[in-house]
Amino acid sequence: MSRSVARTAAALLALGALAYTAWVLEVLVRTGLDPVRTYVSELAAADQPLGGLFRATDLTAGLLVLAGALTGLAGTWGRRRGDRTAGRDPWAVGGWIALAVFGAATVADSRLPLSCAPTVDPVCAARETAGLVPATHAAHAVSSSLAMTGALAALVALTVAARRHDRRGPLARTGPALVALEFAATAWTLAAVAAFEAGKGVWALGAGQRLQVLLVAAWLAVLAYSLATNAREGRR
Secondary structure, eight states, X not given: OOHHHHHHHHHHHHHHHHHHTGGGGGGTSOOSOOTTTSOGGGGGOXXXXXXXXXXXXXXXXXXXXXXXXXXXXXXXXXXXXXXXXXXXXXXXXXXXXXXXXXXXXXXXXXXXXXXXXXXXXXXXHXXXXXXXXXXXXXXXXXXXXXXXXXXXXXXXXXXXXXXXXXXXXXXXXXXXXXXXXXHHHHHHHHHHHHHHHTTSOOTTHHHHHHHHHHHHHHHHHHHHHHHHHHHHHTOO
């Protein structure tokens, strides 16, 4: 990957990571939603007063990450003269593709918002269970699942690629810990969602999911820093 491509991908991913943490604004503004109990995506629900703001930040984050991932993918395939190995690492290629899926699915997420907030609105939850919500509400679960699947695959694949090429880099050093924490947060979130859907409480669903998305943003920031560092030091 050339220095200019690496710098471009790093800038796009760093901005994407920042936009992906826009939900922390709930600390500063009154949303009416309990961050310990509610889905992050409920901030962007169609019936929420600040829904438009959070849908816009999700859209921005998805587009930036998608652009950064495609830039990284293009750079991974690029070859230096005499370098027979560039562009042939399946972990890197697969990781960038998975990250592009995450970005595209996040864009879709922003265009397919929940119609209401099921964790705080019993009527909304009943309509959701009965299948009486709009198609966009139902489709949101699919796009969200696809986004997180892409994110998890990217975390694993690009961290492995980083460790295969240069274990001194920021991603190679800190990536494994972030991946382990991300899988733990994902397990917490899935268990909490299952409990909520079974009518057994929320199990701090909001806290688990916020940790989950925060760790993705942190990993994106480390990836961006690693790319920038490699570009500055002239490493591939």
